[in-house]
Amino acid sequence: MNPVVTSDPELARALLNGEAGAFDAFVSAYRGKLFNYTFLMCGQREDAEEVAQETLLKVFESFDQLREPDRLKSWVFRIAKNFCLMKRRKSVFAPEVELSLDELKPARADGDAIAIDIADWSALPEHAAANAELREVLAAAVRDLPEMYRSVFLLRDVEELSTEETAQILDVSLDVIKTRLHRARLALRQKLDQHLRTSKGVYAG
């Protein structure tokens, strides 16, 4: 995190006015975030660094076209999303995998009409993301999400953008964002559930 507390609208105005330090502040506030997103969207470090640089370049070139300083972050991520799409190596005609709710809902426990088959989630440590082995599991689960769900998850839950901002970045409706976020979270939950079954109690106590 950038130690200098600057809100996005202030940062946007400072940049536009050519204020000293604004350039460095912007690069340090956004380069890591952008790399994070592009790395998880492109999957390859080299591509991700290239896309992050292309995004920053485009941002600086066209900064005077940012209409609403309050929307700096979604404007920047929209540019990043477009460069990611251009970088994508697979055919644009490749069908996107859809996650179905039926596959994501919990199974019924054997011979029981009510109980569900579920891992012991009390085994998950409170700060799961601090555990090295769990980090691997979390990372793999995010990588395995189909692209259209991964993108929504990264923007909503990691970058904490609103449903509206995410819809604007990805050019889809609010309902599509809500549906995709829910399915993404369910798919991630399912991966973690599977992991907790195989590693029973390893993290407990």
Added chain:
Amino acid sequence: MSPEECRTVFEMLSEYIDGDLPADVCEHINQHIAGCAPCVQFVESLRKSVSAFRDFRPQENPAPLTDEAKAELARAYAAMLARRQSATPAR
């Protein structure tokens, strides 16, 4: 409690845990969950999962910005500022 009702609740759980549902819908879900142990278990697992993935940030950081790449950005920035100044009539 009916499986159909669990299914309806299941479809709205992300909005439920985010507090994005209208009060009456939220209340309806609360009432259902109060009498449905499997739904309680599931909601708890989803909450824990969402918070674990939210906390998670990939440890990989970009390589340090090279002088060359930084200069490229600075040039683009300077060109944008110059264009903007020439477009604004001097007072």
